[in-house]
Amino acid sequence: MSDGARAAGPDPDPGLFGPGSVTWQVHADPVMWIAGVRALYLQALHPRAVRGVIQNSDFRRDAWGRLLRTASFVGTLTYGTTGAAEQAGARVRRIHGFLGATDPATGERYGVGEPALLLWVHCAEIDSYLSVLRRSGVPVSDAQADRYIDENRQSARLVGLDPADVPADRAALAAYFASVRPELAATAESREVDDFLRRPPVPAVLAPAREVIWRHVAALAYAALPPYAHELYGRPAPGPETVNRRLTATGNALRCIPDRLRWQLPPGHILGAMARLGPGSRPAPYKLRTPDAILDGPGRAQRGDGGDSTRWRTPG
Structure with missing residues (x-):
């Protein structure tokens, strides 16, 4: 089917981001799984946020389901249609509206959908995704x-957040973390998450895989945390350069797995997006290598030298 014919199909919706965005290109990278675990470690250092998780979910029994649901949510927002993304967001807001947590020290009852808590979870995720992607060798420039x-x-x-209240660049994100740092602590709930991530329960048949694969993933995710997080958890980590080398080596190994094999795994968001938008929408980090590229909306990249906007083009 030609691109023109596909564009005339029933639903050529690029979704919230589209193939011209940085998000579209990088969220397909397999190191996102390591980044997601780093985000869990970081999020657990906010006492009010982690308390909401512990008090409202049996994450030890359904940890893998929770992890996959989170991955599916990110995949829907990145590669799904606009309608699918909006529906997924509405579902999350509805669930948050019913849930609350209690501070055992004061008896205070609060909602897990408080803007301050949602902002912490969001910033911890975005910082983790971006940090691990860049440190593992994905070519994301400062502008990107x-x-x-x-x-x-x-x-x-x-x-449920007002975008105007959310950091819009690296400087604003760093300022946010500096402002929230005094609120962070390693609580009993944080250590429960830490213990679980280091050795999650699995069926006996999967125990060898946990020891060989998962322990490496969890250790690398922990090592990729900022130094203040290591201090709070009280466990040392290798130096930044060692972590960078390990992230790069692991990323390169994971990228040797064929995309089609990885993308066949449920729920198949990327393959669905390519079927909807055509093969040119295939996400790939090399598309970020346009010189000084600054993304300028779905399907477009604007050159930092003032040149005209151009479509992403694959080599050859």
Whole structure:
């Protein structure tokens, strides 16, 4: 089917981001799984946020389901249609509206959908995704990193935040973390998450895989945390350069797995997007290598030298 014929199909909707965005190109990278675990470690250091998780879910019994549901949510927002993304966001907002947590020290009851808590979860995720992607060798320039943070204010909107209150670039994100740092602590709930991530329960038949594969993933995700997180958890980590080398080596190994094999795994968001928009929408980090590219909306990249906007083009 030609691109023209496909564009005339029933639903050529590029979704919230589209193939011209940084988000579209990088969220298909397999190191996102490591980044997601880093985000869990970081999020657990906010006492009010982690308390909401512990008190409202049996994450030990359904940890893998929770992880897959989170991955599916990110995949829907990135590669799904606009309608699918909006529906997913509405579902999350509806669930948050019913849930609350209690501070055992004061008896205070609060909602898990408080803007301050949603902002923490969002920023911990975006910081983790961007940090691990860049440190593992994905070619995201500083300008593209800023654009990625700005793009994902759309994700923040869907969970109930006002995009105007969400960091829009690296400087604003760093300022946010500096402001929230005094609120962070390693609580009993944080250590429960830490213990679980280091050795999650699995069926006996999967125990060898946990020891060989998962322990490496969890250790690398923990090592990729900022130094203040290591201090709070009280466990040392290798130096940044060692972590960078390990992230790069792991990323390169994971990228040797054929995309089609990885993307066949449920729920298949990327293959669905390519079927909807055509083969030219295939996400790939090399598309970020346009010189000084600053993304300028779905399907477009604007050159930083003031040149005209152009479509992403694959080599050859």
